Amino acid sequence: MTSKPQASGVTSNIMPLAFPRGKEKFCELCKREAYLQCTQCQVTFYCDAKHQQADWVGIHERICHLLVPIRSQKDIPDQAARRENQLRKTKLIEICRLVAQSKLSEGKHEEALPAAHCLLYTSIDVHGPNTIQLIPAYLLLAEANMGKR
Template sequence: MASRIIGQAKGKANEVHVFIASGVVHQRADWGSIHEKICQLLIPLRTSMPFYNSEDERQHGLRQLQQRQKHLIEFCYTVAQKYLFEGKHADAVPAALHSLRFRMNVHGLSSVELVPAYLLLAEASLGLGRIVQAEEYLSQAQWTVLKSTECSHATHSLLHRNLGLLYMAKENYEEARYHLANDIYFASCAFGTEDIKTSGGYFHLANLFYGLKKLDLADTLYTKVSEIWDKYLDDRYQVLSQARIQQIDLLGKQFETDTGLDEAQEAEAIRILTSILNIRESTSDTAPQKTIFVLKTLAQEYAMRAFSLSREQQLSDQEQSTIQELLSLISAEETHPVT
């Protein structure tokens, strides 16, 4: 089945690029989901290049232009990811298309750097029930990866994850399991087996087993995901607490958030942990401690977000102290074994 997708990609490479270009036109009415966030950032890109007195000045101007485009690539990508984790698939499409266009401008039409944007568009299409459209984006992504000699483990992981989701949507569970297993393998190579970036593969594979009523396998994977996020949040809180005690800022920079996550990663954490909590609550009669464990982890995520917002909004010291005391209680609570 996978080879069929690759074969389609060879014959449709140009067709997919045309499809993307027309997609931009069709999605223009929906650009409010991203356009208002980047409107000011687009102004320098739409302004004609000034006259430079020397080649050095011209090259400096081009480098600045590329830096702006690269910033927009990552910003649009993060916004699109956040929408996807929140289940707002239609809103994710314009942001992902912007990311793709900027990637094409910076890296060209055949670069492996386009793959993450193709995968965002594929996932959004799956969420909207447009399986054929998702296949077209995935076929282009897969063909681009196969042609590249410099594709990272992280990109391979994302490709297999999206192929796994495609085959789950098509109810081809054997193929889905194959790709999700490869997702976990490549993510482990890139980040380690216990990293939050690897946890997404475990989570989707757990969902597959849960849907197939293989509850023991699903339970083991849901537990692993919960433990990964719990350890990450607890470790992050301990580092931040120590930094505050010593009145220092890590790397001499202000923390973007107290969780150390960007907006997309925070949305992912909440989606994953909330989904697992719902499953745990439905089986709480047999394993209430598992529900308690997920609730503790989710509570710590929300508490850290609340503390971050309290600092950004400059709430009173008393209000910040109250949230910090809650965080201390959650962190100090002895974790019950998850069995």
């Protein structure tokens, strides 16, 4: 397993035998097939080093530690544990919103994109795909994309 150090984050090549059969991994930013994974949280994946670096600078450095309990506990039978996981996701939503807004106010539209993406995906997970709570995420994502031009 080779490590590829980035400016601040480290990724390693995905070892297919380490994951359940038929379970594909997708890039955090573009949703293409992933070949790299974050060596710190080991639950975030990337198609290439460029996307890993963009995510690290944009949001991942701040939320890496939060992702392990959220993403490793999919089917939680215990009601108290489910509630705790929802609280973590709500905290993640708030962090992503604040980071995306901060990056946009600094004029760093490209860096705001990963935070806006994470905000949208986590909001959909918490609130569902057709709710009014998604509007702030869509607005931040739109503003980040418009500023890239």
